[in-house]
Amino acid sequence: MTHQGECPKCGKRLLHVRIETIVGQNNGNDDVRCLSYSCIHCNAVLHVQLDPRAKPRRRSGIERAV
Ligand SMILES: [Zn+2]
Numbered sequence: 370m371t372h373q374g375e376c377p378k379c380g381k382r383l384l385h386v387r388i389e390t391i392v393g394q395n396n397g398n399d400d401v402r403c404l405s406y407s408c409i410h411c412n413a414v415l416h417v418q419l420d421p422r423a424k425p426r427r428r429s430g431i432e433r434a435v
Pocket residue numbers: 376377378379380381408409410411412413
């Protein structure tokens with residue numbers, strides 16, 4: 370398997386990404402759990418998405434450290 374993806378900032382091959390849990394602020398409504406994907410070399414954020422495990426409502430009490 371050949372890895373073709375490279376970081377748009379530092380230009381290194383993107384073999385790993387750092388995934389962090391961040392909070393998306395939903396226009397003053399409930400905060401939404403999100404995931405950010407960043408380059409492990411230069412920490413540039415490559416992508417942010419909603420956490421697929423996050424419940425649409427507020428915290429359900431199941432807080433898992435990532
Ligand atoms: Zn980079």
